[in-house]
Amino acid sequence: MTQHRSWKRIALFAAPLAAGALVLAGCSTGSGASAKEPQTITFAFGATNDADKAAYSGLAQAYEKAHKGVTVTPQNLPAESYQTAVATRVQGGNAPDTFQSEGGTGQSYSIIPFAKAGLLLPLTDSAVTSALPSSQKELWTYNGKAYGVPLGSNANGVIYNDELAKSIGVNIDASTSLDDIIAQCAVARSKGKTVYGLAGSTVPNNAFLALGLATSTVYGPDQHWNEKRAAGKVTFAGTKGWNEALTNLKKMYDAGCFQDGAQGAGFDALTNGASQGKILGFFAPSNAAKEIMDAAGGHVKLVILPIAAPSGTKTYLSVSADQSVSASAKTKSPKLAADFLKFIVSPAGQEQYSQAVGTIPVTATASTALLPQFDPVKGLITSNTVRGLPSTDWTNAKVYADLGSGVQGILTGQMTVKQVLQQMDADWG
Secondary structure (H helix, E strand, O other): OOOOOOOOOHHHHOOOOOOOOOOOOOOOOOOOOOOOOOOEEEEEEOOOOHHHHHHHHHHHHHHHHHOOOOEEEEEEOOHHHHHHHHHHHHHHOOOOOEEEEEOOOOOOOEHHHHHHOOOEOOEOOHHHHOOOOHHHHHHOEEOOEEOOEEOOEEEEEEEEOHHHHHHOOOOOOOOOOHHHHHHHHHHHHHOOOEEEEOOOOOHHHHHHHHHHHHHHHOOOOOOOHHHHHHOOOOOOOOOHHHHHHHHHHHHHHHOOOEOOOHHHOOOHHHHHHHHOOOEEEEEEEOHHHHHHHHHOOOOOOOEEEOOOOOOOOOOOEEEEOOEEEEEEOOOOOHHHHHHHHHHHOOHHHHHHHHHHHOOEOOOOOOOOOOOHHHHHHHHHHHOOOEEOOHHHHOOOHHHHHHHHHHHHHHHHOOOOHHHHHHHHHHHHO
């Protein structure tokens, strides 16, 4: 995925997310830039709108303000082609000095493959390495060295209009089980609405929901499942939690929890359904809540909820920190570039970005003030009842793609749960 995940942009570039514990990092102190190297660097990103662009540019401006005599020049590349464009430049040796990247593996602009190829600047400052979420440092580190920093964390779940839901007698909060939600879907239907909107014709939205369900049924009880899959000790098809996740997704569909025609719907069904008050919620990263509320001029209040677990299973919230910034190994200003990344992952940089886009600082602690839309899930976040969407360290992007397309097959009756999971095992290699 790209940048802080505009909820529309997730439709184009959705990719696995990974969560980490929220830890405190040290601030950037001083420029760190040598007078012998150029005091101007570029910062490339793919913003989808003016608000996104302002968030990235704000990081550059805040750094310049705190470090007199240096210049960070923003470069907004076309969002739709950003991944390919920046990957081509990195591999071609003419990369921007610093640029938006993706933690882990599996995407064309992922950090670890670039690091293995010697294309990224290693970050050796202890203030950087200590700030990386401890449980997921593999997203940014290779052979013991860091090669990128996270922009912030997103809670990945449901963007939900609680006021609208309660007005029609639907009551769902962070503790509500999936079985209870399914039971309330008929109530929403009787009022001409549906509990959820689903863009079922798109791989990203389908996979996002499936992985959200698996967050609790698979990775909640076994956060090391991916490692076991890599070692050949488990399979998708042979794991009860994976079968349960996709089976429950079909139960939601059969109970009318999604809008009519969900299996063939695009993202316009979500935009139209939300704006017309026909859906109560949809599946997206948490920054989508701020984006929509800002666009509505404060007339709509949205909250974030986890994708619920079935009765008898503990609900875990997916929190992702994979959206990152890296520096080119070929930059002529390595000290300045490294110090800019140090600022991004500092408390000051994290606060600057999170307030602009509606994410969670990776430097957050139990006392950190989060935006109001996080109130329903604050207890899950502060108690570390979180897991990450796992695909960031799956072996290849086809596993994720076939999960998303397989979900549509399940909804249309063209595939079974077993067939989808067996295909994912075959993709794993």
